[in-house]
Structure formats: structure tokens, C-alpha cells
């Protein structure tokens with residue numbers, strides 16, 4: 001490629017994929033850290049030869065640096081643990097590549113456009129009714145049938161959301177999302193082998209896309225809103241209210257867990273939120289669950305977490321040839337084998 005088509009943001013993405021700092025990359029290819037900084041800020045352009053060195057050193061196709069990039073997102077991460085920063089940046093960079101792949105798939109008619117409703121919440125003090133109403137709006141906009149959501153990952157993919165699974169333990173985060181306009185990305189942890197929790201994480205990240213977009217995340221209220229939305233989406237009040245027990249009825253709760261494919265913890269919380277359970281009954285249930293070790297590993301596992309499929313299917317399709325030439329798709333296929 002020629003230096004004229006160099007997209008500066010791509011260099012940072014490629015560098016973060018390789019978990020290298022500007023200085024480390026500069027050392028590897030024998031130029032100054034200031035030069036890398038200038039290439040990334042757009043103050044200078046690398047020569048074709050330097051771009052070729054980036055491609056080799058960072059293990060991305062040379063065409064990657066010419067891929068148009070219209071949006072970048074910082075992403076939100078709860079923890080400030082310093083050791084996790086490089087892992088987090090790498091996870092974010094992989095999410096960018098997954099979005100690029102979805103854009104190629106969409107251009108080939110193999111991935112739907114996003115129709116995630118954007119309904120910004122009124123503020124940090126939004127009440128539960130408002131969140132329940134917005135979750136209901138999403139169910140309606142997406143023509144979701146009544147009853148349990150069959151597969152949360154499929155649901156997101158059907159509506160143009162890119163879902164990938166990554167081992168996120170070292171990044172010190174359970175899940176995160178990036179609100180790209182064309183294809184928002186939801187990243188779920190591959191290290192938690194719990195279907196119920198993973199479904200809830202998916203619905204929680206959808207909440208951020210619907211309610212919060214690029215607004216400042218990380219405050220407790222915002223996380224609570226996302227939890228409330230997830231609970232309302234997976235367990236609509238008008239359907240679940242009459243089913244939830246008013247006492248600590250484990251057989252009933254087990255039955256509901258199996259049917260609705262959510263954790264006991266989520267059901268108990270829902271029973272409390274909807275005021276089916278008194279505060280005392282709820283606390284009794286939580287204590288009993290703790291004493292049995294159910295807060296760590298719940299009984300009645302629901303099987304393997306749901307797996308994203310659409311992008312991997314696209315990579316098997318001849319229509320993905322250009323994407324395979326332009327993008328470091330091994331990053332995405334590597335995810336599949338790691339999951």
C-alpha cells in the first residue's frame with residue numbers, strides 16, 4: 001500500500017493487539033518513539049517501507065493500515081488495576097477488528113445492520129419503572145415473543161450486534177461493549193463457564209448500548225440501571241411476577257431457573273425488586289445460598305454458555321476473501337478456538 005492511504009488510528013489498534021507500547025514498537029523496528037507518536041496522532045506519515053515493517057512486526061496484513069476507520073471507542077472498564085491495562089487495550093482492539101469483520105460481512109449481505117434502539121435514560125436518578133418501560137420497548141421493537149429469551153447471543157447477532165467471547169480474566173473485567181453505530185460490539189468473558197451468568201452479562205451490555213451509549217459509565221447507578229434492564233428483558237414483570245415465590249421455595253426457584261435460563265441469584269433479586277419477597281425473606285434466601293456455596297457455583301448448571309456464530313460462519317464463506325486479506329482474522333478465529 002502507499003503511505004497516502006495510511007489510516008493513523010489503525011496503527012494504535014495493531015499495536016494494542018500486540019500489547020506493545022509506543023516505545024516497545026519503536027525499539028523493535030528501529031525508529032524513535034516520537035515518530036510512532038506522530039504517526040498515531042497524524043502529525044507525520046510513515047513511509048511505505050515503515051508500514052511494511054509495522055505489518056511484519058505487528059502480524060497484521062499490510063492492507064489493515066488502509067482499512068477505513070470512522071469511529072473509535074474507548075470502552076469502559078470498571079477496574080483501574082494497572083497490570084490489566086495492556087490486556088484491556090488488547091481486548092478493545094480485538095473488539096475493533098470484530099466490528100471491521102462485521103462491516104465486511106454486512107457488505108457481503110452476511111450480517112444484519114444494527115437496529116438496536118437508542119433510548120437514553122433520563123439520568124442517574126431514573127426510576128425502575130422507566131428502565132422496565134425501556135426494556136419493554138426493546139422487546140416490542142424486536143418483536144420478541146413472550147416467555148424466556150431462547151438465546152441471548154443469537155438475539156444480539158440477529159439485530160446487528162457483534163458478539164465475541166474472550167478470556168477476560170487478565171483484563172479484570174466480566175464483559176464490556178463498544179457502541180459503534182453500524183455494529184455495536186459486545187465482548188463476553190470466555191473464562192466463566194456459566195450459561196446463566198453469561199446470558200445476563202449479554203443483556204447487561206445491551207442495556208449500556210440502549211440506555212447509555214457513550215455516556216460516562218462506571219458509576220454505581222449506571223451499573224444498577226444495566227442490571228435492572230437485563231432483569232426486565234430476561235424476566236418481564238408482567239410474565240414473571242405471578243410465578244415468583246413469596247417464600248424461600250427452592251424447588252420452585254430451580255424450576256424457574258431451568259425454564260427462564262437465568263441464575264437463582266437473578267430470580268431472587270427479581271422477586272425482591274418486584275416486591276414478591278419481603279426484605280427479610282430475600283436476606284434469608286441469600287444467606288442460605290451463601291452457606292451452601294451457591295453464591296460461587298450455583299446448583300442446576302444450564303450447560304455451555306451460548307456461542308456467537310455469525311462471524312465464524314462468514315469466515316468459512318468465499319465472500320470473506322477480501323476481509324481475510326485485509327484484517328488480522330486469526331485474532332477472531334483464535335477467539336473461537338479459545339472459547
Ligand SMILES: [Zn+2]
Pocket residue numbers: 204208223226
Ligand atoms: Zn456495566
